[in-house]
Structure formats: structure tokens, C-alpha cells
Amino acid sequence: MSATFTLDGKEVPFRDGQTIIQAAQEQGAWIPHLCYHPEFKPHGSCKLCTVTVNGRHMASCTTQATAGQVVESNTEALNDERRTLLQMLFVEGNHFCPSCEKSGNCKLQATAYELGMMTPHFDHFYPSRPVDASHPEILLDFNRCILCSLCVRASRDVDKKFVFALSGRGIGTKLIVNAASGRLADTNVAMDDKALEVCPVGVILRKRHGFAVPIGERTYDKAPISECPDYSPLPAKEEA
Amino acid sequence: METKRKLRVATTSLAGCFGCHMSFLDIDEHLFELVELIEFDRSPLTDIKVVGDCDLGIIEGGLCNAENVHILREFRARCTKLVALGACAVNGGLPAQRNHLKLTEILEEVYHTSPGLAHGLIPNDPELPLPLNKVHPLHEVVKIDWFIPGCPPSGEAIWKALTDIVAGRDPELGFGTLHYD
Ligand code: SF4
Ligand code: SF4
Ligand code: FES
Numbered sequence: 001m002s003a004t005f006t007l008d009g010k011e012v013p014f015r016d017g018q019t020i021i022q023a024a025q026e027q028g029a030w031i032p033h034l035c036y037h038p039e040f041k042p043h044g045s046c047k048l049c050t051v052t053v054n055g056r057h058m059a060s061c062t063t064q065a066t067a068g069q070v071v072e073s074n075t076e077a078l079n080d081e082r083r084t085l086l087q088m089l090f091v092e093g094n095h096f097c098p099s100c101e102k103s104g105n106c107k108l109q110a111t112a113y114e115l116g117m118m119t120p121h122f123d124h125f126y127p128s129r130p131v132d133a134s135h136p137e138i139l140l141d142f143n144r145c146i147l148c149s150l151c152v153r154a155s156r157d158v159d160k161k162f163v164f165a166l167s168g169r170g171i172g173t174k175l176i177v178n179a180a181s182g183r184l185a186d187t188n189v190a191m192d193d194k195a196l197e198v199c200p201v202g203v204i205l206r207k208r209h210g211f212a213v214p215i216g217e218r219t220y221d222k223a224p225i226s227e228c229p230d231y232s233p234l235p236a237k238e239e240a
Numbered sequence: 241m242e243t244k245r246k247l248r249v250a251t252t253s254l255a256g257c258f259g260c261h262m263s264f265l266d267i268d269e270h271l272f273e274l275v276e277l278i279e280f281d282r283s284p285l286t287d288i289k290v291v292g293d294c295d296l297g298i299i300e301g302g303l304c305n306a307e308n309v310h311i312l313r314e315f316r317a318r319c320t321k322l323v324a325l326g327a328c329a330v331n332g333g334l335p336a337q338r339n340h341l342k343l344t345e346i347l348e349e350v351y352h353t354s355p356g357l358a359h360g361l362i363p364n365d366p367e368l369p370l371p372l373n374k375v376h377p378l379h380e381v382v383k384i385d386w387f388i389p390g391c392p393p394s395g396e397a398i399w400k401a402l403t404d405i406v407a408g409r410d411p412e413l414g415f416g417t418l419h420y421d
Binding site for chain 2: 095109128
């Protein structure tokens with residue numbers, strides 16, 4: 001018999017070493033998350049996956065499952081807190097979805113839809129970070145970066161290239177390109193790098209491929225994110 | 241027979257594109273139901289010049305100049321509830337993409353240095369409202385009661401939100417009607 005914990009009152013079996021979010025996803029239960037990706041080590045930065053474990057707030061992507069835990073996720077209080085986190089992410093960047101090529105395929109946007117966010121609520125930061133258009137095929141718009149570090153992890157752990165890194169402190173923390181010039185064109189990034197496909201938002205974009213999918217047929221037009229398997233839409237590798 | 245008093249509603253477009261008003265008209269035949277429930281005060285659709293006492297003010301567009309701020313304050317003073325309609329009103333929208341440029345440089349380029357301008361001068365008549373240094377969403381200047389996102393919100397979303405409001409509920413949008421794009 002395998003060990004279980006309860007998630008919102010339902011028994012969830014798990015294997016040794018699994019985190020709460022891993023075990024939950026295996027059962028098809030969606031816990032909101034942005035920086036967690038099943039193929040990578042957890043990062044614990046977005047805090048969207050916060051649940052209560054035996055009454056205490058924990059990030060479910062970094063908390064190991066143990067037998068008998070009482071986990072709550074889909075509660076009004078937790079979803080309120082998640083909406084606040086989403087609002088913070090929206091005002092910290094320039095999320096002008098109407099002109100963003102990732103709109104409809106973006107996990108930040110889809111999660112905000114799922115949690116019914118009607119407004120970003122806080123005062124906007126309106127950051128002004130220059131885009132990097134140096135590479136002939138790839139565009140980077142850093143003003144939409146949520147510092148999830150998925151590109152950093154993918155480049156380091158899968159591509160073995162260290163193309164991206166997080167740098168700076170506090171609100172000054174930003175994504176940088178590891179080249180003496182700081183420009184993507186001066187790295188050994190390649191179009192089939194894993195790092196290019198994991199960005200959950202509209203930072204890493206393939207040039208000249210925007211707006212290819214008709215409205216209504218984009219990933220999160222068809223189903224809410226809670227019903228989608230973990231999906232990281234790429235700047236279309238294979239062009240339709 | 242008792243008839244319920246109609247809600248008095250004002251609408252305006254500040255730094256908007258009128259797209260939210262067009263989307264409002266996209267509720268199509270619901271407009272006939274709507275005029276049974278509301279009557280319009282100042283609005284681009286009426287000829288009333290100054291906003292009167294209203295139950296509801298619906299505002300599209302963010303704030304990009306002094307006149308926008310003035311009108312918004314008037315709406316806040318006269319309307320019991322205010323709705324920010326559309327992406328521009330909610331977060332500044334695409335016009336706020338000018339926020340990382342210097343205002344003087346924008347004006348210089350548009351009115352002065354662009355090729356093809358004969359004797360270009362930046363307009364300086366006091367009749368014209370001065371642009372704000374940056375574009376702002378409405379809630380950074382006055383309290384907003386409800387937000388309806390979308391660029392524009394669909395007719396369906398607007399109809400759902402309006403019927404919620406008329407029925408005395410907080411407007412709520414769900415899968416399929418809640419969009420930021
Ligand atoms: S990255 Fe996502 S949330 Fe941000 S502007 Fe693009 S679609 Fe909107
Ligand atoms: S660029 Fe994308 S993947 Fe990389 S840290 Fe920013 S949001 Fe995450
Ligand atoms: S998914 Fe757990 S903190 Fe981001």
C-alpha cells in the first residue's frame with residue numbers, strides 16, 4: 001500500500017521523494033504555478049503554488065510529500081493570496097497583452113483568468129528595460145519577465161550553455177544574457193535550445209512568427225489552464 | 241403600475257480609442273433591453289455636455305492629459321459607482337507604451353523633426369490640454385469600483401457585467417469572457 005496525503009479532502013498517493021505538486025499533478029489535480037515545470041528542479045520564486053500543509057503556508061513545488069499531511073489548495077483565502085501575487089507580477093512588468101505575441105498562450109495570463117483577476121489593482125511600475133533584438137531569429141522583451149528562471153535552468157541543465165542568468169538585487173533583479181557584450185547574438189544559443197521553449201510568458205520570442213494562431217485556437221482559448229497538461233508553448237519550432 | 245427608476249449612466253472616452261464604446265454597441269439587440277433599464281447622461285452617444293448626477297459612470301481609456309484627469313474627477317464626483325472599461329482604463333493599455341520614452345522627445349519627433357513637416361512647431365495654444373508626463377490607469381487617480389478588462393471587452397463581457405451591475409451584483413467574468421487582449 002502506498003502512502004497518501006489529503007489534498008482538499010481527497011486522498012493523493014505519492015512515491016518517496018515526490019513533492020506535493022508532483023504527486024498532485026500525477027492525479028490530474030491542478031495547483032496554480034508559474035516557476036515550477038515538471039522537467040526541472042523547483043525554484044520556489046513565484047509562490048503561486050502556495051498551499052497550506054497542516055495549517056502552515058508552504059510552496060507545494062518545494063515541499064516533500066509525507067504520509068498523512070493535510071493539504072489545502074483550492075480555498076478562497078489561498079486563491080485571494082494568489083490573485084494578489086499575480087497582481088504584483090502584472091504591475092512589476094509591462095504586461096500589455098493586447099499587443100503581446102504570447103497572448104492566449106501565456107501561463108501568467110491564463111492563470112490570472114483562471115483565478116478571475118479583473119484588475120492588476122496596484123500602481124504600475126512601468127519598467128523600461130531595452131529589448132534585445134540583436135539575434136537574427138530571437139527577440140527578448142525583458143519587460144515581461146517574471147524571473148521564474150526556467151530559461152536559466154533549461155540552458156544550464158539541458159543545453160549546458162549558461163546563456164541566461166538572473167542578476168541584481170531586489171526590484172532591480174533582472175534577467176541577463178551571459179555574454180561580455182550582454183547581447184544574445186554574441187552567445188552560442190541555438191534555435192533548438194530547450195531554453196527557448198520554456199518561457200511561460202512573452203519574453204523569449206521567435207522573430208517573424210507572432211500572431212500565427214487565430215484567436216479562438218490559442219492554447220488557453222480552448223481550455224482553461226487548470227484543464228491543460230503542463231504546457232510550454234514555444235515560439236513555434238516547426239512552422240505550421 | 242410601479243415602474244422601477246431607470247439607472248442614470250454616463251460614459252466617456254479619455255485616452256481611449258472608442259473601441260470599448262463600439263464593443264458596448266456590439267451588445268446589439270440587447271441595447272433595446274438596456275434602454276428599458278438605464279438612461280444615458282453625458283456620453284459620446286448623447287449631446288449632454290456636462291456630466292450630471294448619475295448612478296454609474298463608465299470610462300474607457302487611461303489618463304494621458306490634463307483634461308482627462310479633470311473629466312475623471314468630475315465623473316467621480318457625480319457618479320455613485322465608476323467602472324473602468326477596457327485595458328487602457330485598467331492598466332494604461334497600449335498608450336502606456338509611451339511611458340518609457342521622454343515626452344519632449346515624442347512631441348519633438350511628431351511635430352518638429354519628422355521629415356515632411358513644413359515649419360513644424362509643437363502646438364502651444366492654451367486651448368489644448370497639456371499631456372501628462374506618463375500615461376496612467378484610472379485607479380491611480382480616483383477610486384474605481386469595478387474593472388472590466390479586455391482590449392476591448394467583448395460585447396458579451398460588457399453585457400454580462402452590465403446585467404450584474406443592474407442586478408446589484410459585483411460584475412464577474414469567467415472562462416471565455418474574461419480576456420486582457
Ligand atoms: S507575457 Fe502574458 S501576461 Fe504578459 S503581456 Fe504577454 S500575454 Fe500578457
Ligand atoms: S525569460 Fe521567461 S523563462 Fe526566463 S526567467 Fe524570464 S519569464 Fe522565466
Ligand atoms: S511554482 Fe512553486 S513557487 Fe513557483
